Amino acid sequence: MQLKNQVEWALHCCSILAGLPDGRYLDTKSLAQLHGVPKEYLSKALQALAKAGLVLSTLGPSGGYRLARAASGITFWDVVSAIEGPGPAFVCTEIRRNNPCRPKSTCDAKACIVARVMWEAEDAWREKLRGMTIAKLVDQVVEEVPADLMEATAVWVGERS
Amino acid sequence: MQLKNQVEWALHCCSILAGLPDGRYLDTKSLAQLHGVPKEYLSKALQALAKAGLVLSTLGPSGGYRLARAASGITFWDVVSAIEGPGPAFVCTEIRRNNPCRPKSTCDAKACIVARVMWEAEDAWREKLRGMTIAKLVDQVVEEVPADLMEATAVWVGERS
DNA sequence: TCCTTATGGACATATAATATCCTTAAAGGA
DNA sequence: TCCTTTAAGGATATTATATGTCCATAAGGA
Ligand code: FES
Ligand code: FES
Numbered sequence A, B: 001m002q003l004k005n006q007v008e009w010a011l012h013c014c015s016i017l018a019g020l021p022d023g024r025y026l027d028t029k030s031l032a033q034l035h036g037v038p039k040e041y042l043s044k045a046l047q048a049l050a051k052a053g054l055v056l057s058t059l060g061p062s063g064g065y066r067l068a069r070a071a072s073g074i075t076f077w078d079v080v081s082a083i084e085g086p087g088p089a090f091v092c093t094e095i096r097r098n099n100p101c102r103p104k105s106t107c108d109a110k111a112c113i114v115a116r117v118m119w120e121a122e123d124a125w126r127e128k129l130r131g132m133t134i135a136k137l138v139d140q141v142v143e144e145v146p147a148d149l150m151e152a153t154a155v156w157v158g159e160r161s
Numbered sequence C: 001t002c003c004t005t006a007t008g009g010a011c012a013t014a015t016a017a018t019a020t021c022c023t024t025a026a027a028g029g030a
Numbered sequence D: 001t002c003c004t005t006t007a008a009g010g011a012t013a014t015t016a017t018a019t020g021t022c023c024a025t026a027a028g029g030a
Helices: A005-018 A028-035 A039-051 A076-084 A113-130 A134-144 A147-160 B005-018 B028-035 B039-051 B076-084 B113-130 B134-144 B147-160
Strands: A055-058 A064-067 B055-058 B064-067
Touching: A005 A028, A005 A039, A005 A064, A005 A076, A005 A134, A005 B113, A028 A039, A028 A064, A028 A147, A039 A055, A039 A064, A039 A076, A076 A113, A076 A134, A076 B113, A113 B005, A113 B076, A113 B113, A113 B134, A134 B113, B005 B028, B005 B039, B005 B064, B005 B076, B005 B134, B028 B039, B028 B064, B028 B147, B039 B055, B039 B064, B039 B076, B076 B113, B076 B134
Parallel strands: none
Antiparallel strands: A055 A064, B055 B064
């Protein structure tokens, strides 16, 4: 069980897009170069973000992507669920119904206890992700990443947006 | 991203093994029939549990599996990590190092913030799973599953253990 | 008109999940 | 001792998913 590598890409892209000058767009090519990932495949991830309403896109020269709303309004869960899908990681195939001792009449009012526990644990995970926004991420990045690298990246992005 | 179906199988098997008469073993064939899953593949899951020290096995007639310790000492996380491996679901491929603006000298004292957040969320998930034991599961099952089905299953298992 | 870009579909490849088969060795019973 | 039962584990097959590439199309800007 492993998350797609696109999740890492998408979160890093959002953090870059959050620093974009107002109204500007950054294109897929630049985002791909910046992170050293294949442009065509990254494009799929960005399309997923667009479909989820997290980013806006525009065509033509000076086109590309930007965040669809304030970075403080986009959570990690928004991004992760856009890439991975919102469904649960644990899927119950109702094996309890296969018990040969089970009378046909048995009705399953509630979901299986095993499934409920697994889903509760996932909820805790989701809740943590919902508690973290791209804005908070950027704050942390500013705090931890060397100033010269931040500055150089900002310039590099500025030239291309 | 999805957990293996063996996770569901393994947890249900543990709940059955927890109800086994003292010192008895239940074989793979019975566990497979009880849950309606392929015996050979379920066997791999049980082997994983054995390797993790959660169950004991014995050969020959009247052989099979039983829990290696009290059901109260086996958590959901024990089972999940035995099947899925203990590694994180989010894997960081250090794409931050691919930034073309980055000086060679840059050192990464701490893990990337994105990764740290993702791993923190996973910790919350793990913690929930660690808080639930097979014993608690059995308690819940006894409470929720119809008495006649519980009884019939106990008899069925008793005949085969 | 021409260039740039996102979109989306088709396609190819790699990896992981799911499943089956078969051989081996150990345990127990006759 | 011989035979049956069973777990262990390796080999293999099948399917699904992840990863990655390619191309045709439409739209925006110069
Ligand atoms: S039947 Fe699916 S988790 Fe119990
Ligand atoms: S470099 Fe891997 S999560 Fe940031």
